[in-house]
Amino acid sequence: FRFKDSLAEDVRRADLVISHAGAGSCLETLEEGKPLLVVINEKLMDNHQLELAKRLHKGGHVFCCNCSTLVETLQSMDLSTLKPFSPGQPEKFALFLDNIFGFQ
Amino acid sequence: TGGHTTEILRLLSCLSESYSPRHYVFADSDKMSEAKIRSFEQKRAETFSNSQFTLDRIPRSREVRQSWMSSVGTTLYSLLYSLPLTYRLQPDLILCNGPGTCVPVCISALLLGLLRIKRAVIVYVESICRVETLSLSGKILYYLSDYFIVQWPELKEKYPRSVYLGQIV
Numbered sequence: 336f337r338f339k340d341s342l343a344e345d346v347r348r349a350d351l352v353i354s355h356a357g358a359g360s361c362l363e364t365l366e367e368g369k370p371l372l373v374v375i376n377e378k379l380m381d382n383h384q385l386e387l388a389k390r391l392h393k394g395g396h397v398f399c400c401n402c403s404t405l406v407e408t409l410q411s412m413d414l415s416t417l418k419p420f421s422p423g424q425p426e427k428f429a430l431f432l433d434n435i436f437g438f439q
Numbered sequence: 440t441g442g443h444t445t446e447i448l449r450l451l452s453c454l455s456e457s458y459s460p461r462h463y464v465f466a467d468s469d470k471m472s473e474a475k476i477r478s479f480e481q482k483r484a485e486t487f488s489n490s491q492f493t494l495d496r497i498p499r500s501r502e503v504r505q506s507w508m509s510s511v512g513t514t515l516y517s518l519l520y521s522l523p524l525t526y527r528l529q530p531d532l533i534l535c536n537g538p539g540t541c542v543p544v545c546i547s548a549l550l551l552g553l554l555r556i557k558r559a560v561i562v563y564v565e566s567i568c569r570v571e572t573l574s575l576s577g578k579i580l581y582y583l584s585d586y587f588i589v590q591w592p593e594l595k596e597k598y599p600r601s602v603y604l605g606q607i608v
Contacts, residue, residue: 358568359442386570390591423567423606428588429453431604435560435586436532438457 343367351414353405356388365396365420372398372412374405396420443538444472446566448479449608450534460491462528464521466499466540495528497521501539501575510539517543522550529557536564537576545580564588565601567608573598 342360346352346367353372354360364371373388392399395418400408433439444465451461461480465472473494484490497520501510517540525547533548535541541563548559563584565577570591573581581587587601595603 358566359445362567383572383574384568386572387568390570390593421606423449423590423608425449425451425453425607427604428450428564428607429455431586431588431602432454432458432532432562435562436457438455 356384358384358387361387361391361397365391366422368419370398370414370417371396372400372408375399375401377401391420394418394420442568443536443566444469444475446564446608447534447536448475450536450564451479456487456489458532459487459489460493462493462495462530464495464497464524464540464544466538467496468499469496493528495524497524497540497543499540500543514539514543518546521547525551525559526556530559533559533561534564535561535576535580537566537569537574539576542576542579545583549583560585562586562588564607565590565594567591567606569594571597 343363346364346369349369351370351372352364353374354364356373356375361371361373373392375385375388377385388397388399391397395416397417398408398412451458463476476492476494480490480492498513498517500514500517505513521543525544530548533545535545545561548561552558561580561584563577563580563586565573565588567590569577569589571593573594577587581598581600587598588607589595589598589601589603590606590608592603595601
């Protein structure tokens with residue numbers, strides 16, 4: 336498919352997601368609790384876009400590879416070693432703001 | 440723009456109706472944010488009956504990777520729009536999360552504060568994508584905001600003046 340409004344449905348039905356390192360794609364997949372393999376193309380990417388992918392990889396939440404190592408990574412990776420990534424908690428932000436303004 | 444809008448709507452998701460009316464300001468070149476915002480506010484109106492919001496556009500302050508020098512020029516141009524807008528809205532709280540658009544808005548609010556017209560609390564939340572480095576907006580607003588929130592401990596270490604609440608989007 337070319338462009339869909341949302342890939343959420345497809346992600347939910349998948350057993351493994353292989354994606355570029357865009358933050359939205361990574362976080363949406365992790366939220367659905369799906370294993371994620373991030374393919375990094377250093378030539379195309381902005382340095383700062385890599386920060387999140389690297390950090391997620393370091394934390395054991397995603398697998399990383401580049402275009403040339405894609406096949407071997409798929410063959411050798413063990414999905415059970417992935418650690419779940421807990422979703423963000425906007426409640427903490429709401430609480431923080433409420434404290435500033437004195438709301439209960 | 441895009442990811443920023445998604446993040447800021449998540450930040451808003453747990454706010455009570457004390458944070459009303461909400462005035463959304465975004466870049467005139469942004470085609471997608473309006474739909475996301477309307478969708479968010481529509482859902483919100485299902486829970487909070489008196490929910491109010493407005494939408495305003497200002498010229499985009501800076502394109503991705505635009506040079507520093509020309510960015511100053513385009514930001515000044517955006518200021519011509521953001522200043523009367525901020526004066527009209529007189530916000531108590533400005534919540535921003537990184538697109539270039541937030542810089543002229545915050546500068547406008549600071550000016551209004553200096554002129555004793557209206558003092559707004561400026562809360563900046565750096566994107567969750569920023570783990571080791573701040574965005575350009577973040578570097579500018581680190582000293583100008585009242586509260587500067589980062590989402591990774593690495594940034595909290597580098598920028599001690601910041602607030603770390605964990606991942607909040």
